[in-house]
Amino acid sequence: MPRPIRAVISQQAMSHNLSVIRQYLDNARQAPEAAAHGAPATSPGATHIWAVIKANAYGHGLETAIGGFAQADGLAMLDLQETLRARQAGWQGPLLMLEGFFEAQDLPELVKNRVVSSIHHPEQIRMLQASTLAAPLDVFLKINTGMNRLGFAPQQFGEAHQALQALQQQGKVGRIGFMTHFADADGAHGAVDAPAQVFHETVGQCQGSISLCNSAAVLRYPQLAVSAADNWVRPGICLYGSSPFANTTGEEFGLRQTMTLQARLLSIQNIKQGQSVGYGSTYTAARDMRIGVVACGYADGYPRSAPSGTPAWVNGVATQLAGRVSMDMLTIDLDPVPDAAVGDWVTLWGNEGPHIDEVAAAAGTIAYELLCALAQRVPVHVEYSGEVVEK
Numbered sequence: 001m002p003r004p005i006r007a008v009i010s011q012q013a014m015s016h017n018l019s020v021i022r023q024y025l026d027n028a029r030q031a032p033e034a035a036a037h038g039a040p041a042t043s044p045g046a047t048h049i050w051a052v053i054k055a056n057a058y059g060h061g062l063e064t065a066i067g068g069f070a071q072a073d074g075l076a077m078l079d080l081q082e083t084l085r086a087r088q089a090g091w092q093g094p095l096l097m098l099e100g101f102f103e104a105q106d107l108p109e110l111v112k113n114r115v116v117s118s119i120h121h122p123e124q125i126r127m128l129q130a131s132t133l134a135a136p137l138d139v140f141l142k143i144n145t146g147m148n149r150l151g152f153a154p155q156q157f158g159e160a161h162q163a164l165q166a167l168q169q170q171g172k173v174g175r176i177g178f179m180t181h182f183a184d185a186d187g188a189h190g191a192v193d194a195p196a197q198v199f200h201e202t203v204g205q206c207q208g209s210i211s212l213c214n215s216a217a218v219l220r221y222p223q224l225a226v227s228a229a230d231n232w233v234r235p236g237i238c239l240y241g242s243s244p245f246a247n248t249t250g251e252e253f254g255l256r257q258t259m260t261l262q263a264r265l266l267s268i269q270n271i272k273q274g275q276s277v278g279y280g281s282t283y284t285a286a287r288d289m290r291i292g293v294v295a296c297g298y299a300d301g302y303p304r305s306a307p308s309g310t311p312a313w314v315n316g317v318a319t320q321l322a323g324r325v326s327m328d329m330l331t332i333d334l335d336p337v338p339d340a341a342v343g344d345w346v347t348l349w350g351n352e353g354p355h356i357d358e359v360a361a362a363a364g365t366i367a368y369e370l371l372c373a374l375a376q377r378v379p380v381h382v383e384y385s386g387e388v389v390e391k
């Protein structure tokens with residue numbers, strides 16, 4: 001028997017979240033001021049969704065997410081290996097490498113598997129110039145609009161675009177789209193106005209698909225996602241049920257949690273007032289109380305930074321951490337759950353438990369980090385319409 005801990009993944013919730021995002025986009029398309037934020041005043045066209053499945057699909061498992069996002073228009077990831085796995089899993093649609101290819105020797109595989117590559121640096125263009133390819137590579141030219149991480153500065157755009165067009169003439173590059181990534185879509189309202197303006201001014205009259213929006217931008221500025229003839233959005237976290245914004249949960253946007261983390265009670269300690277719990281004795285009982293010891297620790301991906309008071313639920317009843325999270329265990333206050341017994345399931349986050357966004361906030365982090373940190377040693381169960389199947 002494995003340790004009594006499990007992550008339950010819901011493909012239904014994934015597909016639900018995808019349809020929620022589609023609804024946002026449909027609503028925006030019908031809104032009168034669809035062309036906004038410096039976008040050219042064309043009539044809004046189609047919006048396509050790249051479901052972002054990098055980082056092992058935010059900890060959910062690549063193949064599981066590919067099933068859950070079967071209705072997406074494309075899948076976006078980081079690694080060539082992930083694109084190959086997507087093809088092996090039967091995904092026929094578009095695939096995007098968000099950071100593009102890293103080495104010239106990967107180019108034949110990209111082309112063979114019809115992978116679209118972001119082009120963010122002159123070095124990638126040089127690799128394309130030096131290569132011979134069996135078929136043209138579709139690309140998205142990435143523009144740095146203020147994040148200052150990846151992408152060409154607006155003043156380098158013309159040269160990069162011309163180089164790609166020359167490669168297009170030589171049959172090495174196929175379609176050329178344009179993308180950027182916002183630093184502050186989750187920040188103050190209007191923080192994307194200037195970068196979006198820079199993007200549209202830089203792209204100017206160039207024809208091609210565009211891609212600007214992550215989850216925060218789709219949810220907050222959906223007009224940006226419908227502002228071109230062929231617009232591709234790149235939502236990640238919202239498809240896994242979490243909010244990209246501080247002090248909110250995904251529920252507020254109609255999203256469902258896709259991962260539930262549960263572990264059983266291993267032991268129960270009856271402690272006296274004044275006694276303490278766990279490493280560092282950081283929690284001292286203010287009264288005689290029952291402490292539940294749960295088979296989940298930081299080596300499972302639960303954040304060690306979660307302090308006493310972080311929510312956890314037992315048998316549908318809300319309670320909280322008491323004492324420091326250790327490697328393989330954590331401890332909770334069982335007083336709100338007098339009937340709790342060894343062997344009962346404790347929900348650390350997810351359905352019938354605290355929202356992962358609340359747990360992340362309590363731990364001083366974001367749901368992204370918790371999801372991605374789910375450890376290999378945690379058995380994953382995939383839920384099909386309510387039925388749990390072990391993987």
Ligand SMILES: *Cc1c(COP(=O)(O)O)cnc(C)c1O
Pocket residue numbers: 052054098181213214215216234235236237238244
């Ligand atoms: C990770 C990533 C996304 C998805 O971001 P979310 O905040 O999870 O929606 C979109 N675009 C790029 C370039 C990314 O790296």
